[in-house]
Amino acid sequence: MDATAALTTPSATGAASADAVANPKIVAKNVNVHYGEKHALKDVSVDIAERAVTAFIGPSGCGKSTFLRCINRMNDTISICRVTGRITIDEQDIYDPSLDVVQLRARVGMVFQKPNPFPKSIYENVAYGPRIHGFARSKAELDEIVEDSLRKASLWNEVKDRLDDSGTGLSGGQQQRLCIARAIAVSPEIILMDEPCSALDPIATAKIEELIDELRQNFTIVIVTHSMQQAARVSQRTAFFHLGVLVEGGPTERIFTSPNDRRTQDYITGRFG
Numbered sequence: 001m002d003a004t005a006a007l008t009t010p011s012a013t014g015a016a017s018a019d020a021v022a023n024p025k026i027v028a029k030n031v032n033v034h035y036g037e038k039h040a041l042k043d044v045s046v047d048i049a050e051r052a053v054t055a056f057i058g059p060s061g062c063g064k065s066t067f068l069r070c071i072n073r074m075n076d077t078i079s080i081c082r083v084t085g086r087i088t089i090d091e092q093d094i095y096d097p098s099l100d101v102v103q104l105r106a107r108v109g110m111v112f113q114k115p116n117p118f119p120k121s122i123y124e125n126v127a128y129g130p131r132i133h134g135f136a137r138s139k140a141e142l143d144e145i146v147e148d149s150l151r152k153a154s155l156w157n158e159v160k161d162r163l164d165d166s167g168t169g170l171s172g173g174q175q176q177r178l179c180i181a182r183a184i185a186v187s188p189e190i191i192l193m194d195e196p197c198s199a200l201d202p203i204a205t206a207k208i209e210e211l212i213d214e215l216r217q218n219f220t221i222v223i224v225t226h227s228m229q230q231a232a233r234v235s236q237r238t239a240f241f242h243l244g245v246l247v248e249g250g251p252t253e254r255i256f257t258s259p260n261d262r263r264t265q266d267y268i269t270g271r272f273g
Ligand SMILES: Nc1ncnc2c1ncn2[C@@H]1O[C@H](COP(=O)(O)OP(=O)(O)OP(=O)(O)O)[C@@H](O)[C@H]1O
Pocket: 035, 038, 040, 058, 059, 060, 061, 062, 063, 064, 065, 066, 067, 078
């Protein structure tokens, strides 16, 4: 798959319409989200490429996190939230009433702004998901999943001698990598990251960015970020949101060097946001 293929093109209405992407992992069509009376996301259509990093950027309150949460149905947990439209993963409608949401959330992992390890040991943080999903038939298999997940999250070498220590005793950056290991442990296909570095210092941020770059070999990653520099560093594709509308999306390099829409231009040049 060409990870830099165009994501969206602007239409006459000012909202964007999705360009087809060869073998997209996620396809959203005319997604609208209301929180009570508030129309937070307006007719968002987009294809998200497999095994690439897609960044969602835009000013505060434009709907980036709302759209991210649509992809694993986290918005279901907000009683006043209503989602319409269609989102498919591998052509399967994830809002189909027969779909098992627990299974969906195993396929679509999530990493949040603030590292949120369980108040349990490092080992247990990673072992919990595979255990409840019945992924391991023995302690040895579970040990293997834990080690493999910690290695993929670039944390193994730092914690292998203290797996029984509490996860909450790690540094912020290590905690965030532990949360990434926890997400990886249930073999997701997609990892959603909602501003995963906003609570971290520049060194811990650089480590997570490096990790994201490695993870894209095996996972489809969608990241919400306030940092345009971060979007430029880690993503192959970028989507720009403004006032609930997906204004424009495409290869990251093009979005940052020659955006099609004036609003994108104004945002990336710092005129608002
Ligand atoms: N649980 C909620 N209840 C009511 N309104 C909400 C809720 N979550 C988000 N909103 C509203 O929906 C709109 C989009 O919010 P969202 O958090 O998706 O934006 P965002 O682009 O991720 O913002 P930020 O960059 O500040 O995190 C905002 O107007 C926000 O106030």
